[in-house]
Amino acid sequence: MMDSVTHKLTPIKAVIADVIKEAEDTVTLVMRVSPQKVPEPGQFAMLYAPLVGESAISFSGIRDGVVEHTVRRVGKVTTVLTSLSPGDVIGWRGPYGKPWPMSEAKGRDLIVVAGGIGMAPLRPVIHRRIDEGEAERTILLYGARSPDQLLYRKELKEWQEAGVDVRLTIDKPHPSWSGRTGFVTELIPEALETAKDPVAFICGPEIMMKVAIGVFEKSGIDLSRVWVSLERKMRCGFGSCGYCQIGPIFVCRHGPTFRADELRCVLGW
């Protein structure tokens, strides 16, 4: 018999093992859970703050027995999630969604374009590239509104040391920032001079992704090699509640990662 909605909506327990403060309003929750399937980079889970509500949050880290979710405080549920302490227990179900197509990037140059909290679902991609000895074929373009909004600051250095070409930018000049300023999409043409025949993964605000796709297209990159991860409001995570539909697409099931040329047709970009 087919699973009922009820059955699929029942969460398992997740114990908070550690909470890492990333920015004033952002934390990374390290949690112990035992899902039936091992999560893949690009997938997400539904995090349940008991009796408050549930939010779809992507994996920002995947290790043995431990998963990480980076959460920014924007509403009721994320206010609870960002104020958790080690030892706390929340509800968790997943993994859901289509992962980043890591195999498409294997053996090729990969340009990772991240904007703001959009860095979170791309972090496991960087980890995977380093683990698989492809750090030197990976360029990370990462932009945030201000220096203190850059996530994983300690790790950014480690990634660089591991061989990843890390290029950072913040939107506007700031007294504590001596690096580049401007939007992250402005870094793409330069990265394309270094990268050969690349694949690209993009995640950030929708307008940033739209612009980024345009830049790749203008530079002659085939959009079937460009992938984006889309945010939509979700209630169930598995294609039942209907919330995340765009045209014929269920973002939770057909995405959240999409090939840029396909997504473009659906969103009319």
Add this chain to the structure above:
Amino acid sequence: MIYYAGPDFLDRVIRRLRSDGYATYAPSEWGWFEVEGHFSEPPTPPPVPPKHVLRKTPSLVLRVKGTRFEYVEPDRTPVALIGIRPCDAFALEILRKVSMFSPTLVTEKLSNLFMVVEECPNPSPTCFCADAGTGPDARVGDLAYMRLGDGFLVRPLTERGKALLVSVGIDELAPKEALETYNDIVNKATKRARIEPSPHHHADELKEATWEDWERASRNCAGCGSCSISCPTCFCFDIREVHEGPDEGGRVVVWDTCLSLYFAAMASHNPREKIPARLRQFVMHKLVWWREQFGITGCVGCGRCTSLCPFNVGIITAVKEVVKK
């Protein structure tokens, strides 16, 4: 085969189904009621679609005690819908197809559902089941009947339906004149159950409609969501919290509507902030995207989205506005 049954047909069928363990429901002007015997002819269509009988919401899906999460077994009592209209019966077949993609709130009820369909001699002015290919005669279900004078003309549609007829001793074939009358009624009803422009025959125009077209189509739309709550195929639901104490309560599912402002709204932005975008979502989903998703139309032609709309919008008016330019 069409059989003739006397005035006690519904009594016999309903009693039999109840003794077989079915909860028997029939539609009325005021919703669906549990019935034990004969009932009068329901409206065409009844205002409440059958999804609300198969899953009354809010419906508890999770019990929460502190950090203990308890699975709540869904109600699996077998249901027999008696007097369900052909469009609504077809809608449940559509939801069966949707369930193959992902479970709906009614999926567990569909696996042991029995449908005794009341065919429609008098379609409403907003009925377009003939265009949709879902009525006015029954296309799906286990048993179909039409009221004729004091009696009933009965058609078994499945083996289960046939077995039920045999078990209640209905074996008198309808006389030839009755068959002619039946055909005549169905033909007349089929002519009436059409709308021009037919919502089902303008997918291309809908796909090419501009923002201005949708603004025109939705100028009277209040975004209340009556259309999708009364739609027999709309499957969207919200999940909400209920509190029974400081750290006790649960989660409920509630039928929801894409016409509401908050439906798609995220912290970052709302992709369908304006009413034209939300009406477009409803209409396009039913008539265009549903086919791409599930290989079948999402609109059975019941007309409720227009007839129950406080401002007479719904699919009928929206399509008319979009295609008239």
